Amino acid sequence: MLVIGAVVAVIYVFIPHDESATPTQRVDYKVELATASRAASYPVLAPQGLPEEWKATSVRYRGADDEHWHLGFHGPDGKYVAVEQTSGKPGPFIADKTQEAADTGKTERVGGKEWKRYEGEAYDALVLQENGATTVVTGSGSFKSLVKVAEALRPAPADQA
Template identity: 35%
Template sequence: MLLSLAVILIPILLIVWAFTRTPDEPEVDRVDWKPAVAEARSGAGYPVLAPVEIPADWKPVKARYAERGGRWVGQTQAAGNRLELGFVSGDDVYIAVNQSDEPDKAAYIASVTRSSATDGSAMVGDQTWQRRVSEDGRTRSLVRAVGGSTAIVVGDAGYTALESFARTLKAS
């Protein structure tokens, strides 16, 4: 009887273990973000914001630039000259800077900030940024106009972290 019970229980325990264990964190590849910034600065037609350097424990995970009408994500076309740089901080928080001169600024802001609502303003250095928060309160953003474009710092982080990142951005 014990042998029959073992024949039934061992596969059941293996199945339970396989479906209830927590998998390891997937490894996200680093990308070289500086070529996308250089391309944007040579073709965008507006002052491009980008960090001068990033902290050593940050990982650049997304860097893309598309000119107006060029291929953006999937089969979509960029409505303007558009740059996106994404980083994972040392605390495993994703923070990105997005910038575009798309004519429909409201649609651009809504798409990047998860249809957020205004949540006040913040002074970062000598620049005023509009604070925004998504409906579920998870995603916060900082938005401001930069020489004919709209710049957005966005992440699932508090405003303090976003403002700290925004201080590292330089236009050129």
């Protein structure tokens, strides 16, 4: 019993482990993007040309009355950034997706468009309303990261597969 205990102790000490680290799983969102772009009543946006360090980690599209596109990323700085879009009521949607961040009254010029800046305790955000949709780029990432994702947003072709 003493020998087994010693072996277990040696293994525990010398084999690296980090219980606090959770591996980030990359997801492929091409199929969901193609589906959403065909079904949505607005131009569905997704980033193009982000560096490989940006890992897509979550994707979903919900149609019908509560139309909503979501694409989440794990950024190179380890922070979360998401693209959220809806054709629904902007107020409740923005509050929900930004975790109650407040409109600062400031704007950020990104890609030739004026995005509203929101700041909050948990998430900051950039918000754009056009083409019958509200687009929110939000998360725990810095404004620099939010701008990087917003700059990369492009409409997905409806015939993409």
